[in-house]
Ligand code: PEP
């Protein structure tokens with residue numbers, strides 16, 4: 001039966017493939033007394049040997065598809081399974097306590113995990129707790145006869161179906177086989193959605209029910225343009241979507257022609273379209289799509305893809321690569337924005353009721369200054385290799401900006417004293433994403449070199465609506481006059497002080513938003529690399545002089561997000 005499941009369009013494109021459910025199975029069990037102890041030990045050993053075979057397979061595939069480093073974690077898991085201290089203890093527990101293998105496995109593994117986690121002065125051993133947890137899950141699944149999803153074993157084209165995907169799940173998807181993903185929860189500006197766009201994978205999020213509706217192997221058409229997943233499509237559906245996909249491809253081919261052109265409006269005004277990146281690997285997409293710079297380098301991904309805090313040298317190499325790769329075009333690097341939905345396994349953060357309102361971004365950097373200083377030193381050293389701009393995330397008060405700037409100046413002075421070459425032209429700016437700062441933009445503008453408006457967070461905080469929660473996704477309202485007024489105030493405040501203002505939130509690449517932003521005089525537009533040419537094509541057709549009146553109405557007369565959406569849609573017709 002054909003079934004269309006509606007969701008939020010999170011990343012453009014159409015894909016058709018088999019569903020692959022990335023869903024964690026239920027691993028609950030009852031504690032049982034056993035009389036056949038030998039039989040129970042055999043069950044355990046069978047589960048261990050199946051787990052080991054599976055890990056060998058996963059490791060070999062991961063080596064080819066993801067690289068040696070990513071594959072190493074599976075070797076570590078195999079070592080735990082081969083360690084008699086671990087497996088022998090489980091066997092002994094079955095014999096001593098006459099309990100089922102599941103219970104013995106849990107007892108021993110809980111014990112190991114708490115010992116490892118307790119080794120607070122030995123980070124390496126602390127990290128082993130996560131490995132024990134993973135291995136235990138695998139053996140438990142075999143004991144219970146349920147399948148664990150193994151995304152690294154995927155060897156044919158699939159569409160991933162999941163409740164949610166963390167940014168690190170997303171980073172591990174093998175683009176050769178994964179053609180898109182669809183999730184139960186999430187919003188357009190959740191980080192997994194942002195990553196899907198940089199990987200150029202069609203994605204639909206926030207369907208509420210896809211993990212219940214789809215089964216492994218079902219054919220799915222994923223419509224990332226309109227936000228829908230079609231299960232078991234009819235021949236007619238297939239035809240319809242083939243047409244949509246080929247229209248989209250044709251449109252893309254038209255945009256391609258603008259790759260080497262500057263972004264100039266119909267009335268001859270030049271604006272910069274830059275790209276957002278997460279890692280140096282995204283550089284190719286930036287170059288291929290003809291971006292005029294990088295407007296947001298989310299450096300936290302460097303930290304997230306590492307097993308421990310990246311060293312100054314590791315960071316230096318990454319920043320240098322990006323700066324050199326951009327050949328003198330501006331690169332705005334944002335200092336680490338951990339917290340919210342982005343975590344580091346090796347940097348345990350306190351459990352929080354409201355992580356997005358909690359210990360995040362600059363708040364962590366100013367608190368854990370050793371981490372911050374290392375990052376700033378790496379950036380300063382790399383500054384010689386291109387046109388570097390640095391900005392701080394989540395600035396809410398002037399004091400935070402001043403404190404961050406002071407740390408920057410201190411590290412710069414130290415490097416200069418040590419004879420290290422450092423550029424004197426580094427601009428220091430901030431993300432405008434906390435409403436308190438946006439309201440006070442006129443004051444901030446006196447002290448910063450630039451603003452970059454982060455609408456993903458600015459909207460989340462202004463509307464009091466979690467950006468990753470599909471139940472309140474209707475409150476993601478970039479055209480709401482309240483948001484437009486803040487944006488306008490930020491841009492005007494920057495200009496009054498002779499500074500520039502950009503936008504690196506998702507709204508910068510939104511067709512409805514762009515005409516309004518042009519009228520407000522926003523200088524730089526930074527977006528997923530795959531949006532650059534679409535927006536360039538749109539801007540070429542628009543004349544800023546004509547848009548003034550439209551923007552005035554949107555900011556001063558309209559009342560709702562919908563009013564403004566209609567207003568601009570009418571205009572674009
Ligand atoms: C934003 O908040 O708009 C932004 C660009 O930053 P991030 O999405 O990484 O929070």
Ligand code: MG
Nearest residue numbers: 433454456457
């Ligand atoms: Mg943000």
